[in-house]
Amino acid sequence: MNGTRLGAGIRERLYVSTTDTYDETADLDYIAIEYALNGERVALTPAEKIHAARILDARGLEPTPIARRIGSDPATVTGWKNNGWKPGGKHPKTRVRTPRPEPVCGEPRMYRRHLKNGERCDTCRAANAAADRRYRATGSQKQVTT
Numbered sequence: 001m002n003g004t005r006l007g008a009g010i011r012e013r014l015y016v017s018t019t020d021t022y023d024e025t026a027d028l029d030y031i032a033i034e035y036a037l038n039g040e041r042v043a044l045t046p047a048e049k050i051h052a053a054r055i056l057d058a059r060g061l062e063p064t065p066i067a068r069r070i071g072s073d074p075a076t077v078t079g080w081k082n083n084g085w086k087p088g089g090k091h092p093k094t095r096v097r098t099p100r101p102e103p104v105c106g107e108p109r110m111y112r113r114h115l116k117n118g119e120r121c122d123t124c125r126a127a128n129a130a131a132d133r134r135y136r137a138t139g140s141q142k143q144v145t146t
C-alpha cells in the first residue's frame with residue numbers, strides 16, 4: 001500500500017545557489033548542503049554543516065531540527081550560533097567556574113599553604129587542629145554556625 005503520511009504535503013525545496021556548486025576557498029559543496037537543507041541523508045564536512053545550520057537558522061528553525069538535518073548535536077549548533085557561526089565556541093551548558101578565594105590566616109587551607117612554604121603560624125595551626133577535631137567528632141571539617 002502506497003500512501004503519503006498525513007500532513008507531510010509537498011515541502012518547499014530549499015536551494016543554496018543557482019550558479020556555483022562548489023566554493024573552493026571555504027570548502028563548501030553546495031549540492032551536499034542543498035541535500036542536507038531538504039532533509040536528505042548526506043555526509044557533510046564541518047564547514048558545510050555550519051553553512052547549512054546558518055541557512056536553516058535564518059529560516060527560523062530551532063537548533064534541534066537543524067541538528068537533525070545536518071547530522072549534528074543541538075548543543076553544537078547553539079555553540080556555533082553563539083560563536084558567530086564559526087567552529088569551536090563554548091558548549092552552551094559549560095559551567096562558569098569562579099575561582100576559590102585565596103585562603104586567609106585562620107583557615108586550615110592557609111595552614112597547608114604555610115606548611116608548603118615552610119612557615120610557622122600559630123593561628124592557622126590552631127584552626128587546622130580544630131578542624132581536625134571536628135572531623136574526628138562529626139565526620140565533617142565544616143564548622144557548624146548556629
Ligand SMILES: [Zn+2]
Binds near residue numbers: 106121
Ligand atoms: Zn596563618
